[in-house]
Amino acid sequence: MEQPAKTSLSDRIRLFPLMDRIVSADSAAALIKDGMVVGMSGFTRAGDAKAVPLAIARRANEHPMQITLITGASLGKDVDRVLTEAHVLKKRMPFQSDPTLRAAINLGEVMFVDQHLSETVEHLRSGQLGPMDYAIIEAAAITKEGGIVPTTSVGNSTSFATLAKKLIIEINLAQPLQLEGLHDIYVPTKRPTRDPIPIIACNGRIGMPYMRVDPDKIAAIVITEQSDSAATLDVPGPDTRAIADHLISFFVEETSKGRLNLMANPLQVGIGNISNAVLSGLAAGPFDHMLMYSEVLQDSTFALLDSGKLAFASASSMTLSEEYAQRVLGNLAKYKDRLVLRPQEISNHPEVIRRLGIIAINTALEFDIYGNVNSTHINGTDMVNGIGGSGDFARNAYLSIFVAKSLAKDGAISAVVPMVSHVDHTEHDVDVLVTENGLADLRGLAPRERAITIIAKCVHPLYREQLADYFDRALLRGGHTPHILDEALSWHVRRKETGTMLSGSLV
């Protein structure tokens, strides 16, 4: 049995002079001034600073102030909601998933910069963003050398800690001290003087177990004791199971052709219900000793590790349900030699992704007959969450796969459209598309061939004829990528005007 998490403060803050810097969250929050650029730990609701951000919001309700907030990815604990309601956020990057913040972004109240998750710290490091005034980082411990031990995510924290003028550390006693040793902290140097990143396999360890910082920069330490926000996932339904089945059949076929080896090509799987279903499908599938080199690990990853189907998992964050949080965080010793958490710059680095031969599986909001993918914008205008790491992976993967349910809103919306209303991934970066109806293998196909395959395999039968009709009429106009420009976005317009993309409803 593993030891229970130690909560003695001297185990957590081992550079004793730092004990004097312990303050309340409210005192720490007072350090943050109007106009500052602030970095915070946190990646998909894991490892986020939990007390100081809320204290900043409380304070802003009394003394209005605005900041630029940069994180790893999305935050938990309603931090983005509370900060939005307190009108603290002037600018926010590079990702979010909070409904209140999303509404403020779409109203133009918060300026949101949607970035590839590997890129944010490159911009900061080169001085093209920033300078960063404060970084607020959750830690499991501070070592004797002043090293910061992250918790359930690494995200952008390492670079924030290096680049920010001052630091506020939240020591979270609810995060087990056994997290120490799980992380592999490596930060590329400033360009243009940079060595290759020496990862040549997903289990490669190339760095330190903690982030090196100058202890003098630590302006305040706040003690917290709160677990991460729990992830909630739907049990796979018939549609997501069908998507998983199509994908696994494809993997079996590719393996038999010698073009794929799931014991060597690591998987990247985006977050969400479809991805979770794919991983659940793989748990029941024929592949053993699989590998993951991903950005976020969900429950299903740990189910695969437990069953022995997955040999190793690398990511920047773990986002778990309450059940799995107990199972995993209470038994970290069991996983430590098969798990590593890295800075998101490394988990998502084009260099490493291209090298490792990754199978990237990400979710599309919609895609078009030529294979362009919209991951972010409803009707081309309204932001959902952000592009996240999907671009980092899709562009550089060995095999770039996008999955979607073919229908939304009870059939009023088709995920397969003549032209996407917003492009996040161009056809150049999309090899395979999967819906519950089937799988379109687009490798080596020209646009006209892609359209035929996508219409045959992916679109829902409800919309198949309507989509084929568009393509047939577009063909009469000609072009490498045939379109009828004044009709290309008409499905979206029709949905807004009539409630459905179905053209029959117009009659």
Added chain:
Amino acid sequence: MEQPAKTSLSDRIRLFPLMDRIVSADSAAALIKDGMVVGMSGFTRAGDAKAVPLAIARRANEHPMQITLITGASLGKDVDRVLTEAHVLKKRMPFQSDPTLRAAINLGEVMFVDQHLSETVEHLRSGQLGPMDYAIIEAAAITKEGGIVPTTSVGNSTSFATLAKKLIIEINLAQPLQLEGLHDIYVPTKRPTRDPIPIIACNGRIGMPYMRVDPDKIAAIVITEQSDSAATLDVPGPDTRAIADHLISFFVEETSKGRLNLMANPLQVGIGNISNAVLSGLAAGPFDHMLMYSEVLQDSTFALLDSGKLAFASASSMTLSEEYAQRVLGNLAKYKDRLVLRPQEISNHPEVIRRLGIIAINTALEFDIYGNVNSTHINGTDMVNGIGGSGDFARNAYLSIFVAKSLAKDGAISAVVPMVSHVDHTEHDVDVLVTENGLADLRGLAPRERAITIIAKCVHPLYREQLADYFDRALLRGGHTPHILDEALSWHVRRKETGTMLSGSLV
């Protein structure tokens, strides 16, 4: 003085048993059969196979046949035209720039697969494209070991030579033997077992001066004596000079802020008149000891090398005018320590581009108020040339810049539009946009902020009010990226219907 090029065959074919494989172009062409996948050397009209492709076309006029043709990039010597006219091309990838082939692509007669130039050989190597039956490669010489010495481009030839079942080599006596030693041939291994690419500076040499092949695979050798097709470029006019001036002022400002160092951040400059003007501008600018890590070198690169402003240039190809071809190819010794030609997979490799901190300057066909760029499609449907390497560079650059003249067709077309009709580069990959009217620095800006900047700086005054009006009305609809979907592509439709994008002409 440099020696004149040797033309003795024994200097060119040093593995003497291969002498027996010398045949006519027609005999070599007869090896190519209907349905084959054929790779050819050639990158932007440099180093292309010149005799066998035309012999294939002649033969096809008698005995109809079709092939899949894969090259480095575009070909010279009218090869693509002649092959198109002989209906030889069933499928063509990854790039072209021939008007006849372009027309056939847009009619749907040739299936064109438009690819990132770094990716083609990855797909071949993994078996996801191919297998390749023949590779037809121009060489300056064959070494005693059977190594193939490329000529004025490397392109995809190395991987084609490795992966094709059989080879046809064109020994071109018009290419100087002094090209030997200019190339740095390095090919990454098959994924997922791959080491880092060890280039850490643009002048790094990591490979061999020739391509290693199995001499037994050489099915035929053809002797030719024809220079590359000459490049033609316009003398910079007021618009392209203004673009160059805006860019150089920006570089000066970034340098003074310590965010840029043109002695350390290498330049990548796309091909064409605007790029040529930018390089000409830099020749007269304040920067010395500049570096290039690019895909193609044009005349202006050599003018910079001659003047001493450029310290080193790395690329995959050199595309020269007749004047510069004489000047450069007749004096290669002068350039050899400041010049290297690499496989396009390496010149364009995301890993290396990201590492070196490259300033990427590429040409847009059109861009929109949010900074999405169309590099390839007129009216969203008709292919011009292809995405080429612009995506490899723009995504991974230190600074990603796109340039365009703000007007085309005497003002009937605005290059700055509400929504691009086709997306090759999403707003995530575009840092700076430049037209003759000004420079929009989009770094760290949200979409609404990007729109204000682009409208203020880039659009031509003729269209400014019309574009601002669109944006203002889109703002009333709201959204992170405000658009009026049923009007977003109306400028393109109007141009088709009325001859101009100007809305006044409707009245």
